[in-house]
Amino acid sequence: MRNLFTILSILSLAPFLILAQEIDPDTNQEVASDLDSLWGGALADISGSNSSTDPLPQRWARTEYQSFILSNDFEITDQPIYTINGQFPAPVIEVNTGDTVRVHVRNSLDIPQTIHWHGISQNGTNIMDGVPGITQCPIPPGSNFTYEFPIVEQYGTYWYHSHFANTMADGIAGAFIVHNPNDPLKRGRDYDEERILLIQDWMWDQSTDIVAALKSREGYRGSPGAPKGDSILINNVGQTNCSGPNYPQGAECNLPKLPEIPVIVGKKTRIRIINTGAHSMLRISIDQHELEVAEVDTDPVLGPTIHEIPVAPAQRYSIIVDANQGQAGDKFWLRANVAVGCMDKVRQEAFAVFRYTNNNEQYDDGDEVPDTQAWDDLAAFDSPCRDLDDQYTLTPRDPIDAFTKPLQTHALSSKFGTFLGVKGQNITGFAFNNISFQNQIWDPMLPHVIDSGNYSVENVAQVVFDCDGYVDLILNNLDGGIDHPYHLHGNEFQVIKRGNGNLTVEEAQAMDLSNITNPLRRDTIFIPGNAYAILRIRTDNPGVWALHCHIGWHLAVGKLATMVVRPDDIKSFEQPEDWKGLCAGQDTDEEGPARRSLDSPTSPAGHLQSLREVKNRVITRTGPRDV
């Protein structure tokens, strides 16, 4: 018998639409919006149908227009979440290689915001990378900014999210898919259909309050440590145990409709998994179905066929699943389990219905849920907490041997502790090379480098590669018991070596790291506590690139460094007026969001309580449910 859970609706499954403006508001030109006939096929619905079986059309370069309105939609959801165009999940961006993406953002929130395009190289468009305090001033409340950048050569599974503090954890995150006929993964040969699976941990409190609490003397829920999620969401629908310790006082429970992942019986489906969460590595499995690993972040691979796949925050994997276990109408549990072999030592599981259909038709089974059993070899508390490539061979289908030989080597070593701030104050949080990032959001680093070539700012750690060729970057995770997913902006890297302990530049340079055949490439790497990795990078993308932990709570308390590539070439970057104008009239000393000193007398506890009361209003009891 499975445990008896009571399920709490976070949000009902909202209709999900791809947004494509028919008219570009700048030019009044009509814009291609026939997403079903895109180059490579469209997803049409985050979990639903894609009925197009037409031959792929010829390539044409175009501009994909989106209009994002960021808002705090109490009137739609009655919950203090942030939405884009009122949608949760946020809109899918789906384009072709060679397209130019233009997104008009109107910030209707009461806090500044930016949007980052995770995995997009932004080669030549560093100013569009969306990192406040590094590549831009954020968009002030009530203001607009238009992001515009071409997709050059890249394709695969990307995503976008807020980069302001950890407000991506409040809902500003969505899928970003790029098609290309040169993708070695061929629809019609390797798979028939595509789906997107967004997975994430989710907090009942708003991120700005959690971050403020983490920076206060009291901590959040009595701890300076990042919280594990209150719930796990699959395509933005979650379940939680209403009798759990953090369940809001006095709240009632109701039954959400479980998220469904419809697939076509007898066909193979490519599921693009994106972990948009703030803390936990999640392990995805589907009862009775094997998962063929086919893409890592954005790189198609020949990978293992396994029973469950670990996905750290910000990582993406494509798995190919064959619906060959029954007939239309059959249903199986799709499970998202917190990786209890990692630092979250409490079991947490979320469910979706993996549904066989003839042609994506809807089923209504009332309260009847799948009766399938989990694979009996799913990970346990003593299972290794490792990236998939740390356990299996993943071979890029587009082979590139290790770039050789590295002209420069630098190291970034990160740890939790108390560090000296730019104003001589003590700050507690995470640091790279003993500098905890103090985000002077209205005084970003990039304009300084463009104006003067000067990159030696004091509020953020930096490594500088001023050569044209290949380089090695050592990442040391000095935290004994804390695992971190590290993301490098603007650059895919080759995973050259992993190991336990830590490594100096001299030790790395003494190693024989040439002649490595076709190493894995990715943009987000999970490094366990007291371990290191060596990343090899081609310095063909001048810019100021963030490197940070993608546990959003760690990022928000200082865990960000910069990699400056070819500063002399950065000096020729243009600085458009609308981009510079975001900084106008602001206090360049202001740190955002405000960091409270350790002896701050202000407790956020009262505010947290009021937020929970808002959330309680939408919850009604309809009884327990056996899953």
Ligand SMILES: [Cu+2]
């Ligand atoms: Cu971290």
